[in-house]
Amino acid sequence: MSQTHLKVKIGPLELKNPVLAASGTFGYGQEYADLIDLNLLGGIVIKGLSIKPMSGNPPPRIVETPCGMLNSIGLANVGLEAFLKEKLPWLRKLNTAVIVNIYGHSTDEYGAVSAGLRGIEGISAIEVNISCPNVETGGMAFGTDPDVAAKVTEEVLKNTDKPVIVKLSPNVTDITAVAKAVEKAGAHGLSLINTLTGMAIDIDTRSPRLANISGGLSGPAIRPVALYMVREVVKVVRIPVIGIGGIINYQDALEFLIAGARAVQVGTANFVNPRATLDIVEGLRKYCEDRKIASIDEIIGSLKGNTQPGE
Amino acid sequence: MIDRETKIIFNRAVAPDTFLMGLWSREIVAGARPGQFVMIKAGLSADPLLRRPFSICAIQGNDVFCILYRVVGRGTKILSRVTEGNRLSVLGPLGRGFDFPKADQKPFIVAGGIGIAPLIFLAQAINSDNLTFMAGYRHKDEIVAMEKFSLSGMEINIATDDGTAGHHGPVTELLEARLDGPDEDRRVVFACGPLPMLERVADLTNDSCIPCQVSLETTMACGLGACLGCAVKAASKETDVYYHVCKDGPVFDVKTLYWGAR
Ligand SMILES: Cc1cc2nc3c(=O)[nH]c(=O)nc-3n(C[C@H](O)[C@H](O)[C@H](O)COP(=O)(O)OP(=O)(O)OC[C@H]3O[C@@H](n4cnc5c(N)ncnc54)[C@H](O)[C@@H]3O)c2cc1C
Ligand SMILES: Cc1cc2nc3c(=O)[nH]c(=O)nc-3n(C[C@H](O)[C@H](O)[C@H](O)COP(=O)(O)O)c2cc1C
Ligand code: FES
Numbered sequence: 252m253s254q255t256h257l258k259v260k261i262g263p264l265e266l267k268n269p270v271l272a273a274s275g276t277f278g279y280g281q282e283y284a285d286l287i288d289l290n291l292l293g294g295i296v297i298k299g300l301s302i303k304p305m306s307g308n309p310p311p312r313i314v315e316t317p318c319g320m321l322n323s324i325g326l327a328n329v330g331l332e333a334f335l336k337e338k339l340p341w342l343r344k345l346n347t348a349v350i351v352n353i354y355g356h357s358t359d360e361y362g363a364v365s366a367g368l369r370g371i372e373g374i375s376a377i378e379v380n381i382s383c384p385n386v387e388t389g390g391m392a393f394g395t396d397p398d399v400a401a402k403v404t405e406e407v408l409k410n411t412d413k414p415v416i417v418k419l420s421p422n423v424t425d426i427t428a429v430a431k432a433v434e435k436a437g438a439h440g441l442s443l444i445n446t447l448t449g450m451a452i453d454i455d456t457r458s459p460r461l462a463n464i465s466g467g468l469s470g471p472a473i474r475p476v477a478l479y480m481v482r483e484v485v486k487v488v489r490i491p492v493i494g495i496g497g498i499i500n501y502q503d504a505l506e507f508l509i510a511g512a513r514a515v516q517v518g519t520a521n522f523v524n525p526r527a528t529l530d531i532v533e534g535l536r537k538y539c540e541d542r543k544i545a546s547i548d549e550i551i552g553s554l555k556g557n558t559q560p561g562e
Numbered sequence: 563m564i565d566r567e568t569k570i571i572f573n574r575a576v577a578p579d580t581f582l583m584g585l586w587s588r589e590i591v592a593g594a595r596p597g598q599f600v601m602i603k604a605g606l607s608a609d610p611l612l613r614r615p616f617s618i619c620a621i622q623g624n625d626v627f628c629i630l631y632r633v634v635g636r637g638t639k640i641l642s643r644v645t646e647g648n649r650l651s652v653l654g655p656l657g658r659g660f661d662f663p664k665a666d667q668k669p670f671i672v673a674g675g676i677g678i679a680p681l682i683f684l685a686q687a688i689n690s691d692n693l694t695f696m697a698g699y700r701h702k703d704e705i706v707a708m709e710k711f712s713l714s715g716m717e718i719n720i721a722t723d724d725g726t727a728g729h730h731g732p733v734t735e736l737l738e739a740r741l742d743g744p745d746e747d748r749r750v751v752f753a754c755g756p757l758p759m760l761e762r763v764a765d766l767t768n769d770s771c772i773p774c775q776v777s778l779e780t781t782m783a784c785g786l787g788a789c790l791g792c793a794v795k796a797a798s799k800e801t802d803v804y805y806h807v808c809k810d811g812p813v814f815d816v817k818t819l820y821w822g823a824r
Contacts, residue, residue: 275790276784276788276789277788278786278787278788278789282784282786282787282788283786283788285563286563286565298790306803306804307790307793307804309793309795309802310780310792310795310804311781312791312792313781313783313789313791313792314781315611315781317609318608318611319611320611320612322783322789322791324789324790327790327793327804470608470611471608471611499608519611521784522612522788522789523603523611523612523613524565524651525565525653525786526565
């Protein structure tokens with residue numbers, strides 16, 4: 252067996268390795284249980300959870316684009332109550348971190364979901380999706396305004412006993428401004444990026460390919476953008492950053508770790524290769540062993556010419 | 563359900579732009595039910611990225627299952643060029659298949675174009691002289707010869723849109739002609755094909771109160787119930803209730819689906 256140390260820490264949250272399954276791409280874990288040993292994962296981020304069950308957008312909801320896909324699922328989910336009753340008991344038996352991704356349509360709703368998860372065993376952390384529209388401000392996403400993002404973060408922190416990771420939207424002019432505001436509000440970590448807004452048109456019918464018109468772009472197509480944003484954010488915050496965006500193999504994951512991400516999430520790749528997360532864990536281990544690297548920590552933020560402030 | 567590199571036993575054209583591929587997997591053959599599908603990765607690159615869903619069209623012996631596919635885009639083009647002896651990444655069997663007819667029922671199978679794929683497997687499994695198989699195509703060249711699937715005994719009727727073979731007109735007219743008469747309450751219908759055809763089948767069977775199961779197609783990303791991308795609208799008093807084709811289907815009782823305002 253290997254000696255390489257793959258453990259990482261995201262604030263108070265300890266992960267056995269830096270590879271997590273991304274929200275919305277891994278269901279509630281159970282969907283993949285027949286195919287891979289979930290206990291070997293660093294963690295699972297479950298589908299975005301809201302107070303009430305949500306049925307999502309009308310179909311078509313997905314369309315493939317070059318090296319990626321657009322989705323307009325519409326944050327469909329079972330809702331807090333059913334999650335606690337039907338999904339969590341199964342997740343609790345796993346020996347891996349279970350991170351609950353949450354969202355709301357108002358600051359209060361974020362608080363309410365957080366409060367609903369307070370004190371509940373088997374939840375390792377909360378990841379706050381701030382990419383969804385805020386009904387209070389006419390539908391502008393929470394994550395586009397640093398002040399609003401900070402307010403949501405404070406509201407969640409006020410209502411939870413768990414580590415809080417805030418998931419940033421790339422659909423902003425300056426992601427570092429939001430990152431700094433959220434850090435200041437007290438978040439334990441950041442994850443980025445969520446999907447980039449895009450669209451596709453059917454030239455025969457001259458109509459949008461998604462019923463919702465626009466959707467979120469994910470997959471290898473967004474990787475360079477995500478990597479750059481991670482790098483920019485890592486330079487300006489001290490809290491740990493989780494890199495997300497187009498990671499399909501361990502080489503991709505390494506790029507993010509070298510750029511300074513403490514861990515990574517794998518999303519769309521799970522659809523293509525249900526073993527993607529575990530292949531990445533194995534790949535990271537082998538990369539380190541081959542180079543006699545004792546701990547993955549030696550890789551994190553090791554980008555040459557790095558001007559990032561120390562740990 | 564498995565995810566494996568699966569060996570290609572054959573891959574040959576059976577009609578213009580239509581291919582039959584045999585794949586070696588004892589595990590998939592052992593688990594497969596008619597109506598279920600597999601997700602196949604076409605090519606090794608990230609473009610095209612997602613796996614493509616294909617119905618299991620037939621099984622041969624204990625080890626080989628077939629898919630019948632039409633070349634419509636890049637993924638299927640790539641598949642049409644792979645040669646025997648090579649391997650493809652196959653995930654399956656997936657989804658919920660057909661419920662078999664009862665022994666005293668009179669099954670009608672209605673296929674539109676490449677929608678015939680899951681229905682061949684169903685016909686193989688029902689394996690009864692009592693079965694009537696109706697297959698519609700645009701033109702006679704598209705007809706998939708049924709001899710190779712050892713469907714002995716059953717009645718096979720063809721319809722073509724342009725009248726180049728069999729009945730001149732949509733395959734649903736063949737079905738319509740057989741819906742009244744004796745034994746009405748013993749009929750059951752199984753259908754797969756383009757949406758307008760399925761809508762017509764839903765209307766016909768609904769009007770005659772005949773049980774009917776349809777196999778649906780949607781775009782899919784995971785095939786596992788994880789992405790929620792494959793939603794179809796359910797028949798429900800509440801608005802916005804969706805099923806997921808990969809998990810709740812692809813086979814549905816027509817009555818459970820929303821067929822538009824009518
Ligand atoms: C459960 C299920 C079972 C299926 N079984 C079969 C089968 O047995 N044989 C078979 O030939 N096909 C089957 N399909 C359809 C098949 O998956 C698509 O034809 C295939 O994904 C197209 O891939 P492509 O890369 O060649 O085309 P793309 O490049 O993705 O698309 C090319 C064109 O085909 C159209 N197209 C794409 N997907 C579909 C679709 N699902 N239905 C109709 N048009 C589509 C696109 O709109 C586009 O115009 C099935 C689909 C599902 C969901
Ligand atoms: C089908 C789908 C559903 C998603 N649902 C959610 C969600 O509910 N909450 C969330 O924060 N992110 C969601 N995401 C975003 C992913 O978690 C991830 O941030 C994004 O896809 C980029 O990573 P990738 O390129 O590895 O997929 C979803 C992505 C996809 C493709
Ligand atoms: S294809 Fe992903 S849920 Fe059906």
